[in-house]
Amino acid sequence: MSGPAEIWAYPFMVNAFRAGTVVAVLAAVMGWFMVLRRQSFAGHSLAMVSFPGAAGATLLGISATFGYFAFCVGAALVIAVLPRSGRDGQDGQGAALTGTVQAFLLACGYLFVALYRGFLGGINSLLFGSFLGITDAQVVTLAVVAVVGLGVLALIGRPLLFASVDPDAAAGRGVPVRALSAAFLVLLGLATAGASQITGSLLVFALLVLPAATAQQLTARPVLSLTVSVFLALVVIWGGLVAAYHSPYPIGFFVTTFAFAVHVAARLVRTVRGAWPAWAVRFSGTRLARTVTVRGTR
Numbered sequence: 001m002s003g004p005a006e007i008w009a010y011p012f013m014v015n016a017f018r019a020g021t022v023v024a025v026l027a028a029v030m031g032w033f034m035v036l037r038r039q040s041f042a043g044h045s046l047a048m049v050s051f052p053g054a055a056g057a058t059l060l061g062i063s064a065t066f067g068y069f070a071f072c073v074g075a076a077l078v079i080a081v082l083p084r085s086g087r088d089g090q091d092g093q094g095a096a097l098t099g100t101v102q103a104f105l106l107a108c109g110y111l112f113v114a115l116y117r118g119f120l121g122g123i124n125s126l127l128f129g130s131f132l133g134i135t136d137a138q139v140v141t142l143a144v145v146a147v148v149g150l151g152v153l154a155l156i157g158r159p160l161l162f163a164s165v166d167p168d169a170a171a172g173r174g175v176p177v178r179a180l181s182a183a184f185l186v187l188l189g190l191a192t193a194g195a196s197q198i199t200g201s202l203l204v205f206a207l208l209v210l211p212a213a214t215a216q217q218l219t220a221r222p223v224l225s226l227t228v229s230v231f232l233a234l235v236v237i238w239g240g241l242v243a244a245y246h247s248p249y250p251i252g253f254f255v256t257t258f259a260f261a262v263h264v265a266a267r268l269v270r271t272v273r274g275a276w277p278a279w280a281v282r283f284s285g286t287r288l289a290r291t292v293t294v295r296g297t298r
Contacts, residue, residue: 007242012093012133012240013241013245015047015135016134016198016241017196018139019139019198020237020238022099022139022143023142023195023198023199023207023237024207024230024233024236025146025150026057026145026190026191026194027154027195028054028211028212028226028230028232028234029150029191029226030187031151031166031207031209031211031233032213032215032226032229033160033184033188034208034209034212036161036165036187036212036216037181037184039185039188040209041113042076042188043188043192045075045101045206046075046189047201047205047208048102048106048201049071049072049101049102049105049106050068050072050192050204051106051110051201052071052105052106052108053067053068053069054068054196054201055093055109055110055112058112058116059112059115061105063271064197065138065141067144068197069190070190071105071193072190073189073193075105075185076185076186076188077182077189077260077287078101080186081139082187083251089126089242093111100129100146104253110244121288124286131222134198134296138197139167143271145194152185152187155275158183159175159180161222162175163181188208189290191208192208195207197257198237198251199255200252202241203253203255203256204252206252206254206255207233207236207256210232210236210259211229211259213263214228214229214234214259214262214263215227215228215229216229217267218270232259232262235262236258239254239258240252240254240255
């Protein structure tokens, strides 16, 4: 085990932490809205299509980063035009079509790997993530995408929140619910493409959903919940990078494991809090009030 100073001595680890920080913030914010809007299946589909995007781009001899963004944003636009019903969710036909396209593109990804007849940068790194070889150009690209994505989300955040909580009331107030949904899906595609380069295609969904779902378990206040989601995403990304540096295993495994452990802990805390006897809650509240009164008097 080496000390923290040794980690920062390697340029690839510095870039990994930079890229991981950008991805964590972007994925946590987009994932929070995704969970709130009950569009987890859409997020899962976008995560799956990032793999054939990277594999196809490598087969064509261009940057895998371009493939990530092209396929994820393209798939987001396709999902946006599918039929919908209910609380901004797809109906059965739309969900089935999304799943069919997802399975087809995933199979295409393996075909691209077979056609390449090379190492392809390691298929494990495409599926499960890698922090090795992150260049300065990739960090800049991720930072630009994050700034653009978060900037657009800041502009549409209030009406999007309204449309997510009560789409019927929002539509009655003149809010363009369908246009906001399409814009958010494109932003979610950008976040998925960026996070896939760190956690891999198969495990990016965990970074999108687990910190956000955990934060919404802990508090119902939107601003506080968003802050907690970002904090948890940063913790699991940084912890995953340190753990992956000291082991031969992919970073996606550690990020997913840490995020899952935090989510389970939050669920247990909420369960215990809900099962706490009412008289104990009143007793603890009375003692707290007396303590505050005594200290205030002093």
